[in-house]
Each structure stands twice: as structure tokens, then as C-alpha cells.
Amino acid sequence: MTTQTRHAERCAVLLIAKSAFAAAPHADMAAIAAQVVARHPDADVRFAFTEQGMPSLRGALASLVDQAFMRVSIVPLVLPMEPGFHTWLRKAVRRWRSEDGRPWPEITLAGHIGQSPMMADLVAGLLSTARPLDLADNPKALIEGSLVPAQKRRVLVCHGGPCSAAGAGALWCHLRNQQERQKLRTSGEGTMTAKSTCLGPCNLAPVLQVFPEGTYYGGVTETAIDRIITEHLLGGCIVEAFAYRPTGRKQRLRLPAHPTHSH
Numbered sequence: 238m239t240t241q242t243r244h245a246e247r248c249a250v251l252l253i254a255k256s257a258f259a260a261a262p263h264a265d266m267a268a269i270a271a272q273v274v275a276r277h278p279d280a281d282v283r284f285a286f287t288e289q290g291m292p293s294l295r296g297a298l299a300s301l302v303d304q305a306f307m308r309v310s311i312v313p314l315v316l317p318m319e320p321g322f323h324t325w326l327r328k329a330v331r332r333w334r335s336e337d338g339r340p341w342p343e344i345t346l347a348g349h350i351g352q353s354p355m356m357a358d359l360v361a362g363l364l365s366t367a368r369p370l371d372l373a374d375n376p377k378a379l380i381e382g383s384l385v386p387a388q389k390r391r392v393l394v395c396h397g398g399p400c401s402a403a404g405a406g407a408l409w410c411h412l413r414n415q416q417e418r419q420k421l422r423t424s425g426e427g428t429m430t431a432k433s434t435c436l437g438p439c440n441l442a443p444v445l446q447v448f449p450e451g452t453y454y455g456g457v458t459e460t461a462i463d464r465i466i467t468e469h470l471l472g473g474c475i476v477e478a479f480a481y482r483p484t485g486r487k488q489r490l491r492l493p494a495h496p497t498h499s500h
Contacts, residue, residue, distance in 0.1 A: 247279060247280070247281060247306060247307065248279075248280055248281075248306060248307060248308040248309070248310065249280065249281040249282070249283065249301050249306045249308070249309045249310070249342075250273060250277070250280045250281070250282045250283070250309075250310050250312060251283055251284070251285060251294075251297055251298070251301070251309055251310065251311050251312065252266060252269060252270055252273070252282065252283070252284040252285075252312050252314055253284065253285050253286065253287055253294055253311060253312065253313050253314065253315070254266060254284070254286055254287070254290075254314050254315065255286065255287055255288045255289075255315060255406075256286055256287075256288045256289040256290055257286050257289065257290030257291075258289065258290070262290065263290070266284040266314075267284070269284070269314070270282045270283065270284050281306070283297055283300075283301070284297075285297035285298075286410060287315075287326075287406050287407060287410055288406050288407075288409050288410045288413070289409070289410055289413040289414070290410070290414075291414060293407075293410050293411065293414055294329075294407060294410065295329075295333055295407065295410075295411070295459065298330065298333060299333075299337070301342065302337065302339055302340075302341055302342070305340075305342075306342045307342055307343065308342050308343045308344075308345060309342050309343070309344050309345070310345045310346075310347065311326070311330075311344065311345065311346050311347065312347040312350075313326070313346075313347065313350065314350060315350065316350060316351055317351065318349050318350070318351055319401070321398065321401050321402040322406075323346065324402050325401055325402050325403060325404045325405070325406060325407070326346065327346070328402070328403065328404055329404040329407045330344055332404070332458070336460075386427075386429055387427060388422060388426070388427030388428055388429045389426040389427055389449065390425075390426055390427065390428040390429070390447065390448065390449070390470055391428070391429050391430075391431065391447070391448040391449075392412065392428060392429070392430045392431070392445055392446070392447050392448075392465075392470070393430075393431055393432075393433040393436065393445060393446045393447075393448070394408060394409045394412060394430065394431070394432055394433065394443075394445045395433055395434075395435060395436040395442070395443065395444040395445060395446075396409070396432045396433065396434065397434055397435030397436065397439065397442075398435075398439075399439040399440070399442040400435075400436075400439070400442040400443040400444055402442070403442040403443040404443055405442075405443045407459075408443055408445070408457055408458070408459065408462060409432060411459045411462055412430055412445075412462050413430060415462065415463070415466055416428065416430055419466065419471075421466065421470060421471075424471060425470060425471040425473075428470050433446075436453070438453060438455060438481065438488070440487075440489065440490060441453070441455025441456060441481055441488065441490050442455070442456075442490075443455075443456070443457050444457065445457055445462075445465075447465065447469055447470070450475065452469070452475050452480055453480065453481045453482075453483075454476070454479045454480055454481070455479065455481050455490055456479060456490045456491070456492075457479060461476070461478075461479045464476050464478075464479070465479070
């Protein structure tokens with residue numbers, strides 16, 4: 238029996254959280270995954286992050302597609318659950334599948350963790366571990382200063398309602414991971430990234446804006462972000478295929494002139 242055949246007869250569980258900025262969240266997710274494996278030894282249990290951190294949700298799904306699993310069950314470990322979370326997750330996964338071109342396993346999505354009937358027992362268990370909170374002042378923290386960032390460029394990723402529903406969280410994840418991979422803070426003129434509230438052109442969602450030019454980009458995908466990084470942030474040239482100018486008239490979302498797909 239081949240490895241691919243064995244995987245095709247099994248199911249994978251993908252635990253997802255929002256962000257991981259350090260090693261501790263990865264260790265926490267790995268510990269949760271180990272507990273799930275102990276309960277379901279026949280399942281391949283992994284974890285991913287939807288905003289910042291590796292592996293990204295898109296990358297984890299691509300890896301599972303490579304291994305030809307029969308089914309992948311996504312379990313969001315997210316509290317609080319934003320109303321549009323499941324909506325944008327479905328849209329993002331559907332888009333990634335259509336761009337991939339390979340056969341995908343069946344994707345299932347677990348419900349709202351906050352509505353689990355076991356939540357009260359979980360909270361009770363956590364309360365049993367409560368310890369006094371250290372509220373003593375830290376003199377060193379009070380006197381330390383901060384460097385003013387020298388980066389010239391800023392990228393704002395809209396997280397207003399329409400953009401969040403269109404997958405802004407996954408795009409933020411891709412941008413932040415690329416920022417780390419390509420050392421964007423120190424490459425070229427230097428780039429800082431940040432989430433924002435509504436940037437305005439909601440019908441062009443998902444939207445991001447690049448400064449100092451103030452360029453609006455709409456209908457953004459991971460492929461668009463890769464081009465914006467290479468051509469605009471590092472090369473200084475606006476990517477016209479995704480750019481929208483302030484014409485004073487309403488504009489509709491358009492397809493890029495020469496769309497490309499990434500796997």
C-alpha cells in the first residue's frame with residue numbers, strides 16, 4: 238500500500254488560531270494537538286494560524302492536499318468568534334481551492350467553540366489553577382525608551398466589515414509572514430504593516446493602502462500581495478492591475494488585466 242493510498246483512507250484535523258508572535262503559542266497549539274491525537278489516534282492532527290504565524294492556514298491546507306487526505310476537518314479555536322469569521326473562512330478556502338488546480342479533500346468546518354456545552358467545565362478547570370496576579374511595579378520597564386521607526390513605507394490592511402468578510406484576516410497573515418521572510422522592515426526603503434478600521438472603498442474589498450503614495454489596492458489576493466511587495470514596496474512602481482485611483486466617481490471591482498495564480 239502506497240503512502241498516498243494510506244493518507245487517502247485517513248482524515249486530518251486542522252486546529253486554527255488567529256496569531257502567534259513567539260514560540261509559546263506554537264508550543265500551546267502543539268500541546269492541544271497532542272491531546273487530540275491521544276483521543277483520536279487514527280487522525281493526523283495539525284495546527285495553523287489565520288493572521289500571523291507559521292504555518293499559515295493556506296500553507297497547512299496546501300500540505301494536506303499534497304498528502305491526498307480523504308477529509309480535512311477545520312476546528313477554529315477562536316474566542317470571541319466574530320460574526321463574519323466562518324463566512325470569510327469559507328470564501329478564502331474556496332478561492333485557494335480554485336487557484337490550486339489539484340483535487341482537494343472534503344473540507345468540513347467545526348462549529349463555534351464558545352457554544353460548546355463543555356465550556357463551563359473548561360472554565361471551572363481553569364479557575365482551579367488561578368494564582369495571585371503580581372502587580373508590583375517594574376522600575377526597569379518604566380525607564381526604558383523606544384526607537385522611532387525609520388521605515389518610509391506603511392501598508393494598511395483594512396479590517397472593516399466587508400474586507401473582513403472578503404478574507405482580510407488571511408491576507409494579513411500572508412503579508413506579515415512575507416514581511417518576516419523578506420525582511421521588509423530593513424529591505425529597500427523599509428516597510429511597516431498595520432491593520433486598520435474601514436479605509437473607505439468597501440465594494441473593492443479586500444482593500445489595502447500603501448504609503449507614502451496613498452495608493453489604494455482592491456480585490457487583493459495573496460498573489461497581489463506578492464506583486465505589491467516586489468514591484469511597489471521594493472521596486473517603487475505601483476501595481477496598476479490592482480490599483481484604484483481617486484477619480485471622484487464610483488468604481489467597481491475589476492479583474493486584473495493579467496491575472497496569475499500561485500499554488
